[in-house]
Amino acid sequence: MAVPELHRRTLSNGLRVVLAPDRSAPVVGVSVHYDVGFRSEPQGRTGFAHLFEHLMFQGSESLEKLAHFRHVQSSGGTFNGSTHPDYTDYFEVLPSAALERALFLEADRMRAPKITEENLRNQIDVVKEEIRLNVLNRPYGGFPWILLPPVLYETFPNAHNGYGDFTDLETATVDDCAAFFDTYYAPGNAVLTVAGDLHPEETFALVEKHFGDVPARPVPVRPSFAEPLPSAQRTGHHVDPHAPLPAVAVGYRMPDPVSELDAYLAYSVLSEVLTDGDASRLQQRMVHQDAIVTDIGTGCGLFGVPLDSRDPDTFLVTAIHAPDVSTQLVLDTLDEELDRLSATGPDTEELTRVTARWSASLHREHDRVSSRTLAFGAFELMYGRAELSAELPARIAAITAEDVAAAAKAMRPDSRAVLTVEPGSES
Amino acid sequence: MTLLTDYRSPEEIGRTEAGPRPLPPLGVQRPDQDAPTVDTVLANGLRVIAVRRTSVPMVELRMHIPFAGDAADHGAVSELLASTLLTGTARRNRVRFSTDLAKVGGDLSASVDPERLYLSGSALVEGTETLLDVLADAITGAVYPDGEIDRERDRLVERIAMARAQPRVIAREALQKHRYADHPFTKEVPEAAEVAQVTATQVRDLHARAMSPRGSVLVLVGDVDPAQAVAALEKALGGWTNDTPAHRLPALPVVSGGDLLLVHRPGAVQSQLRLSAQAIPRTDPRYPALQLANLVFGGYFSSRLVENIREDKGYTYSTNSSFEFTPGNATLLIDADTASEVTAAALLEARYELGRLALVPPTEQEVDSARQYAIGSLLITTSSQSGLASTLLAFAGVDIDPQWLREHPDRLRAVTTEQVAAAALEFFAPVNFTGVVVGDADLLTPSLSALGGVQLP
Numbered sequence: 001m002a003v004p005e006l007h008r009r010t011l012s013n014g015l016r017v018v019l020a021p022d023r024s025a026p027v028v029g030v031s032v033h034y035d036v037g038f039r040s041e042p043q044g045r046t047g048f049a050h051l052f053e054h055l056m057f058q059g060s061e062s063l064e065k066l067a068h069f070r071h072v073q074s075s076g077g078t079f080n081g082s083t084h085p086d087y088t089d090y091f092e093v094l095p096s097a098a099l100e101r102a103l104f105l106e107a108d109r110m111r112a113p114k115i116t117e118e119n120l121r122n123q124i125d126v127v128k129e130e131i132r133l134n135v136l137n138r139p140y141g142g143f144p145w146i147l148l149p150p151v152l153y154e155t156f157p158n159a160h161n162g163y164g165d166f167t168d169l170e171t172a173t174v175d176d177c178a179a180f181f182d183t184y185y186a187p188g189n190a191v192l193t194v195a196g197d198l199h200p201e202e203t204f205a206l207v208e209k210h211f212g213d214v215p216a217r218p219v220p221v222r223p224s225f226a227e228p229l230p231s232a233q234r235t236g237h238h239v240d241p242h243a244p245l246p247a248v249a250v251g252y253r254m255p256d257p258v259s260e261l262d263a264y265l266a267y268s269v270l271s272e273v274l275t276d277g278d279a280s281r282l283q284q285r286m287v288h289q290d291a292i293v294t295d296i297g298t299g300c301g302l303f304g305v306p307l308d309s310r311d312p313d314t315f316l317v318t319a320i321h322a323p324d325v326s327t328q329l330v331l332d333t334l335d336e337e338l339d340r341l342s343a344t345g346p347d348t349e350e351l352t353r354v355t356a357r358w359s360a361s362l363h364r365e366h367d368r369v370s371s372r373t374l375a376f377g378a379f380e381l382m383y384g385r386a387e388l389s390a391e392l393p394a395r396i397a398a399i400t401a402e403d404v405a406a407a408a409k410a411m412r413p414d415s416r417a418v419l420t421v422e423p424g425s426e427s
Numbered sequence: 428m429t430l431l432t433d434y435r436s437p438e439e440i441g442r443t444e445a446g447p448r449p450l451p452p453l454g455v456q457r458p459d460q461d462a463p464t465v466d467t468v469l470a471n472g473l474r475v476i477a478v479r480r481t482s483v484p485m486v487e488l489r490m491h492i493p494f495a496g497d498a499a500d501h502g503a504v505s506e507l508l509a510s511t512l513l514t515g516t517a518r519r520n521r522v523r524f525s526t527d528l529a530k531v532g533g534d535l536s537a538s539v540d541p542e543r544l545y546l547s548g549s550a551l552v553e554g555t556e557t558l559l560d561v562l563a564d565a566i567t568g569a570v571y572p573d574g575e576i577d578r579e580r581d582r583l584v585e586r587i588a589m590a591r592a593q594p595r596v597i598a599r600e601a602l603q604k605h606r607y608a609d610h611p612f613t614k615e616v617p618e619a620a621e622v623a624q625v626t627a628t629q630v631r632d633l634h635a636r637a638m639s640p641r642g643s644v645l646v647l648v649g650d651v652d653p654a655q656a657v658a659a660l661e662k663a664l665g666g667w668t669n670d671t672p673a674h675r676l677p678a679l680p681v682v683s684g685g686d687l688l689l690v691h692r693p694g695a696v697q698s699q700l701r702l703s704a705q706a707i708p709r710t711d712p713r714y715p716a717l718q719l720a721n722l723v724f725g726g727y728f729s730s731r732l733v734e735n736i737r738e739d740k741g742y743t744y745s746t747n748s749s750f751e752f753t754p755g756n757a758t759l760l761i762d763a764d765t766a767s768e769v770t771a772a773a774l775l776e777a778r779y780e781l782g783r784l785a786l787v788p789p790t791e792q793e794v795d796s797a798r799q800y801a802i803g804s805l806l807i808t809t810s811s812q813s814g815l816a817s818t819l820l821a822f823a824g825v826d827i828d829p830q831w832l833r834e835h836p837d838r839l840r841a842v843t844t845e846q847v848a849a850a851a852l853e854f855f856a857p858v859n860f861t862g863v864v865v866g867d868a869d870l871l872t873p874s875l876s877a878l879g880g881v882q883l884p
Binding site: 026063071073078100114122123125133177182186197278279284358361369 | 441457550755802813
């Protein structure tokens with residue numbers, strides 16, 4: 001993959017800036033990644049990082065409520081934000097004539113967001129509707145990203161529900177918001193990324209103009225969320241009133257993606273060998289040959305996106321199966337295939353396929369300016385290397401059969417979490 | 428890390444010494460380059476649109492084939508066909524299909540709706556020939572092995588059960604039935620009992636009859652020379668012939684306004700509101716004005732409906748108003764998911780906003796914002812290979828050529844506020860709308876019955 005042209009600077013207030021010019025289309029992406037996610041929210045305030053993300057759209061010193069949305073969209077652009085375990089991002093994609101406007105909008109809410117009781121109450125209602133939509137009112141809601149962590153992990157940051165309990169959300173106050181903003185939303189705790197149709201020097205000047213006088217504030221010391229590996233298989237059970245078929249999720253711990261990147265990537269390759277496409281091992285064996293699951297998937301990260309958080313991270317296996325198939329049969333077959341892979345590793349053809357598919361999916365991701373901007377920003381924030389996203393195909397290609405075998409071997413039954421989902425009512 | 432104990436008050440955070448600052452003006456927009464395009468029909472009748480877009484070394488393929496049918500079990504047979512199209516030919520089994528594609532970073536998948544069969548894929552650009560070879564192999568040589576049919580039939584039954592547990596699918600089926608009764612266009616998900624009866628012979632017969640290049644469209648976008656791409660397509664697919672004329676669905680009835688239907692979903696904590704009215708096709712001269720009226724109403728975040736029921740009242744996480752393009756025509760579709768206790772209130776506000784759009788014309792500022800958004804979001808969507816390919820296929824499906832797309836920003840620039848007001852009055856009047864509410868009827872009945880205009884179970 002072509003090495004992206006990257007330009008970096010750090011402003012005097014500590015804000016890290018990455019510019020990635022690419023003039024193939026007259027559109028530009030602007031993102032700000034703050035180094036705080038739902039793993040950092042305080043006990044008794046589950047869901048607060050996400051709720052606060054909503055509040056950052058509710059106005060700032062120069063922008064009345066609704067103005068942020070209106071200015072982005074009346075400039076022809078789109079916007080969004082999302083909360084992850086270790087970071088929160090905000091972005092706009094716009095015709096490039098609106099670049100300065102987007103910088104202005106992001107700077108204004110980094111400098112002086114308007115946090116009001118009325119907007120907080122309104123967004124608590126909106127977030128509760130979001131949770132009803134995505135979790136409470138649908139089959140397999142929160143499976144596995146909310147349901148599995150409390151089985152695999154023991155400490156509050158790793159185990160709790162990042163969407164939040166309704167009681168915690170309802171009792172949030174504007175004072176909590178002020179404390180959260182002053183603790184985590186310092187310019188020195190953020191990365192600004194601009195990608196697409198831009199001139200680097202002109203853009204740096206605009207960045208300085210709008211972000212330069214955001215006052216520096218202390219940057220929080222990032223805590224370690226490390227906890228010991230499970231010393232036995234942990235199990236959990238969930239009854240889902242909307243689910244038509246049983247499901248199972250298996251969670252394994254993974255190497256630290258920052259300090260052991262290549263070992264982590266071996267799990268990523270393993271995931272593709274197991275379930276990417278009809279020729280993959282588990283698709284062939286479990287879906288088609290033994291016909292014991294309707295669908296099966298594996299992936300790195302709680303949301304199936306590799307390298308999207310720091311340590312500890314989770315390797316996931318999820319399957320939906322017929323009621324007459326036992327969880328044990330699914331687990332035994334999984335273990336059998338992992339044993340085969342740990343004995344001999346994948347063959348050369350399997351590894352070649354994984355490399356080609358990775359290159360292709362990265363090209364496709366980078367072709368959308370929104371995902372390109374967000375990938376550079378997230379990698380710069382967590383790994384200090386925006387260019388890592390372009391280097392991954394080569395690093396994936398260097399993963400050997402032995403590396404994958406070692407990853408498969410490490411996925412032991414006595415150090416994992418198994419969550420079963422049973423259709424039916426709680427009564 | 429715990430939170431700071433020494434922090435500013437919300438009021439202190441929200442103001443600076445310098446005070447509020449002015450919004451910077453927009454710069455001068457650089458136009459997008461015209462992407463070299465070939466739009467032609469191959470000797471076998473297949474329409475091909477090939478576009479060079481070099482942003483990444485990939486190629487994106489999108490295709491549709493007319494695939495309607497009037498047999499009662501047509502939906503079941505065509506779903507099973509789509510699930511097994513890429514599982515066997517004289518040259519490839521399921522695993523071979525997958526490995527050949529994966530080696531060139533590729534994928535290819537098939538899906539079907541009551542109108543068409545769709546094929547969607549991509550590959551590294553050096554794998555273009557492989558991608559086209561795999562496509563041609565399936566289209567001209569699929570054999571539908573008995574074992575694959577048997578396994579996919581079972582999976583399909585399970586997948587149908589999964590789909591019908593989704594509130595949005597329940598609401599969609601209820602709306603289709605309420606709007607169009609049992610017109611074949613409404614059969615988006617087949618019945619499990621019908622799927623269980625489908626034989627391999629039926630699937631093979633449907634393939635032989637319906638898989639035809641005439642009326643089909645293939646879009647290829649990527650780091651390719653369009654003329655060479657067309658030559659490669661001619662080479663790969665030139666031997667594909669079938670003169671059976673495509674089956675056409677009977678015309679859809681016009682959607683007329685009327686009571687909403689309440690559909691009971693026991694235990695639901697949230698309801699699906701779905702409202703719909705008749706609209707006009709993109710080729711209608713009133714369409715650009717109606718497109719902007721729809722945005723002002725609820726077609727983007729800065730709209731009256733979102734600002735009212737989400738940002739003011741907190742009744743919903745997302746609500747949207749959009750066009751649904753039907754054969755030769757279009758409808759308006761408004762959706763919102765709201766907690767049971769505020770469902771009736773959300774419906775009241777939606778009706779109020781419909782009436783307000785028809786009677787209190789959009790301001791110049793509202794129209795201008797919608798116009799800039801329509802132009803900008805089209806630019807953004809079509810700036811990626813995959814977005815451009817999908818957009819071109821969607822437009823080709825309603826007989827709109829790439830030139831129309833290029834001219835559309837100028838068409839939007841020419842729309843006046845008066846034209847938007849006229850379109851709003853004609854199409855957004857509350858009396859034009861019908862729809863469904865899916866939710867727990869035990870909780871909803873008292874408030875919906877008080878509000879009126881809803882058929883209760």
